[in-house]
Amino acid sequence: MQTLITFVVGNEEFAADGDDITTILDSALCADAPDSPQRILPSAGDAGNSTAVFHLGHLLGSKESDASDTAKVLIMDNAKGRVGFIVDRVVEMLNVQESQLRYLVFQSYIQRGAVVIKHAFYEKRFLQMIDFEQITRELMRQERATFREER
Secondary structure: OEEEEEEEOOOOEEEHHHHOEEEEEEHHHHHHHEOOOEEEEOEEEEEEEEEEEEHHHHOOOOOOOOOOOOOEEEEEEEEEEEEEEEOHHHHHHHHEEEEEEOOOOOOEEEEOOEEEEEEEEEOOEEEEEOOHHHEEEEEEEHHHHHHHHHH
């Protein structure tokens, strides 16, 4: 059984593997980062251990939406650290048998901004699957390149 989390960015619905997402928080907990397009999610009692948060709409190359009461932060933890992504709204969590999820063979991957999207069908529903680990790798690569340029 696989868990999928579906969410909205702008006027599009996306999905991600639930194993990639460790926590879902209210975006109001984030603060602006000085001189940066990203935001910061402070850790309780430990300011030096905050989480970088990126607006997924910006990474998709689309116009960022206005802040709303429904905006959430999807938190991902991996070996490289912790990162968050702001989405406009979380729709639902689906428990899916892997055999029910059909990935498209032709043109199954597209690149939008820093994001690779894999298309799939679940029952009669079209899903735009986002690989958050791929986004995190790309953000870290960009950060290393920026650091080298500044030196």
